[in-house]
Amino acid sequence: MTDVREAITHAHHEEWARVVASLTRRFGDLDIAEEATAEAFATAVGRWPADGVPPNPGAWLTTTATRKAIDRIRRENKRDDKHKEAQMLYDHPPEPLGAIDDDRLRLIFTCCHPALAMETRIALTLRMVGGLTMPEIARAFFVQESTMGQRITRAKAKIKAARIPYRVPSAEDLPARVSGVLAVLFLVFNEGYLATGPDTDPIRHELTAEAIRLTRLVRGLMPEDGEVAGLLALMLLIEARRTARLSASGELVTLEEQDRGAWDAALVAEGHRLVRERLAAGVAPGRYQILAAINGVHTSARHVSETDWSQVVALYDLLVRLDSSPIVALNRAIALAELDGPRAALAVVDRLEDKLAGYHAYHATRADLLRRLDYSRESRAAYDKAIELAGNSAEIAHLRRRRDQLG
Amino acid sequence: MQYLVSVIADGTELATPGEEAAIDAFNERLQAQGSWVYANGLAAPSTATLIDGRGEEPVFTDGPFLESKEFLAGFWIIEAPNLDVALKLAAEGSKACNRKLELRPFHT
Numbered sequence: 001m002t003d004v005r006e007a008i009t010h011a012h013h014e015e016w017a018r019v020v021a022s023l024t025r026r027f028g029d030l031d032i033a034e035e036a037t038a039e040a041f042a043t044a045v046g047r048w049p050a051d052g053v054p055p056n057p058g059a060w061l062t063t064t065a066t067r068k069a070i071d072r073i074r075r076e077n078k079r080d081d082k083h084k085e086a087q088m089l090y091d092h093p094p095e096p097l098g099a100i101d102d103d104r105l106r107l108i109f110t111c112c113h114p115a116l117a118m119e120t121r122i123a124l125t126l127r128m129v130g131g132l133t134m135p136e137i138a139r140a141f142f143v144q145e146s147t148m149g150q151r152i153t154r155a156k157a158k159i160k161a162a163r164i165p166y167r168v169p170s171a172e173d174l175p176a177r178v179s180g181v182l183a184v185l186f187l188v189f190n191e192g193y194l195a196t197g198p199d200t201d202p203i204r205h206e207l208t209a210e211a212i213r214l215t216r217l218v219r220g221l222m223p224e225d226g227e228v229a230g231l232l233a234l235m236l237l238i239e240a241r242r243t244a245r246l247s248a249s250g251e252l253v254t255l256e257e258q259d260r261g262a263w264d265a266a267l268v269a270e271g272h273r274l275v276r277e278r279l280a281a282g283v284a285p286g287r288y289q290i291l292a293a294i295n296g297v298h299t300s301a302r303h304v305s306e307t308d309w310s311q312v313v314a315l316y317d318l319l320v321r322l323d324s325s326p327i328v329a330l331n332r333a334i335a336l337a338e339l340d341g342p343r344a345a346l347a348v349v350d351r352l353e354d355k356l357a358g359y360h361a362y363h364a365t366r367a368d369l370l371r372r373l374d375y376s377r378e379s380r381a382a383y384d385k386a387i388e389l390a391g392n393s394a395e396i397a398h399l400r401r402r403r404d405q406l407g
Numbered sequence: 408m409q410y411l412v413s414v415i416a417d418g419t420e421l422a423t424p425g426e427e428a429a430i431d432a433f434n435e436r437l438q439a440q441g442s443w444v445y446a447n448g449l450a451a452p453s454t455a456t457l458i459d460g461r462g463e464e465p466v467f468t469d470g471p472f473l474e475s476k477e478f479l480a481g482f483w484i485i486e487a488p489n490l491d492v493a494l495k496l497a498a499e500g501s502k503a504c505n506r507k508l509e510l511r512p513f514h515t
Contacts, residue, residue, distance in 0.1 A: 115490060162512045163408050165489035173491070 011057040016131030021103035040065035112181040120155045202394030230289030233274035237295035240267035252398035256304040290319045309338040326355040342372040360389035410493045413509045416480035433503035448481035
């Protein structure tokens with residue numbers, strides 16, 4: 001019984017996107033593909049415990065879903081002439097097996113199309129590619145189930161009406177479109193990693209795990225893409241520190257204070273392998289690869305004092321050239337404090353005030369630098385501001401403790 | 408598949424000679440590659456008349472149906488196989504006329 005349940009969970013992870021993708025290709029309709037796939041899994045839940053798990057669950061699910069889709073189209077075409085139906089059924093010979101992986105890639109690019117709003121891309125990707133249910137997605141982003149349902153319904157209608165193509169973008173558009181897909185995956189990861197909201201867990205493992213799973217899928221489909229590898233490495237190296245990042249009392253533990261023995265060694269090793277693979281490729285790295293390399297430096301140090309800060313700063317210098325955002329400049333300054341001291345870093349940070357005055361990390365960084373320079377009063381004011389702006393409960397607990405420790 | 412590409416203007420200035428030339432060049436490209444269906448510019452919103460013919464006698468009212476800072480200044484109807492192609496053409500059109508555009512598919 002538990003074996004069957006495991007088999008169904010496994011099939012859901014392995015086959016959901018494949019089935020949705022191949023049905024979308026065959027029937028040219030995301031809505032039909034989604035509904036028929038969901039029905040096929042529901043049928044599996046009903047039948048497999050009695051009939052046993054089929055030898056090839058993926059093929060069974062695809063066949064069952066295809067039948068469900070044809071049933072639905074028949075119902076909707078009841079009044080249409082028989083000819084049309086026959087055409088629909090026989091005009092599409094089965095695709096050769098090699099095309100299946102491309103279908104999943106097509107599905108991902110369609111769900112992350114730039115003509116859709118970012119929040120819609122996220123919801124659609126989690127539903128169509130990730131196979132999450134509507135209530136799960138609604139819960140993940142704190143919206144009503146009906147609101148999430150409407151968002152996805154509207155997106156499917158737009159894809160159909162505006163004819164968003166079901167294909168992998170052309171070579172000239174590919175880099176921009178891949179970075180659009182990665183942005184969606186990274187947003188899902190970040191919502192799990194730094195969950196916002198007073199009533200949520202500070203780290204939501206189900207979201208970081210889902211983001212990693214989907215990024216692994218994209219990596220499997222685009223093994224040559226350096227930024228895909230970079231994002232996966234980045235996620236793995238952050239995820240490796242997940243349990244060490246939170247104290248028993250639910251407080252955020254900063255990198256320097258973390259018990260490095262509690263890091264997940266397997267994830268660190270996998271992340272390092274990917275970073276090395278990208279370094280060996282000898283191609284100019286994109287932003288995810290640079291961020292992964294920075295995290296690679298941190299996770300290579302057995303103690304914070306062994307961190308190669310000049311390497312971290314050099315990597316940030318590289319990143320600044322690609323991304324002139326003040327947040328990158330802020331993170332570079334944090335590393336600079338370790339290399340050139342807090343006073344030099346504070347001078348850099350203070351110059352970012354215009355752009356980052358509303359960002360909690362700006363104030364938290366200033367507070368920390370001021371504390372290290374023994375400006376207690378100024379530090380306290382900066383902690384107050386950071387606490388006021390922060391959204392993550394563990395981070396707020398950490399900032400409070402630091403503030404209350406000031407002399 | 409046909410798409411309506413609306414030109415959104417936020418001022419009453421007409422297209423400059425440079426914009427006119429760029430629009431002409433863009434239109435020629437559209438025609439040459441078979442993406443052209445129709446295009447034209449519209450007179451100012453203040454020249455619009457509202458018509459309600461649903462009653463016994465038609466009622467005519469002066470003015471556009473929506474008063475807003477941004478308004479429809481012209482449009483293209485283009486032919487494209489899918490949204491990606493249409494978006495690319497619209498991006499070129501936006502550059503040519505130096506205005507924001509809205510792209511909407513026709514029903515069929």
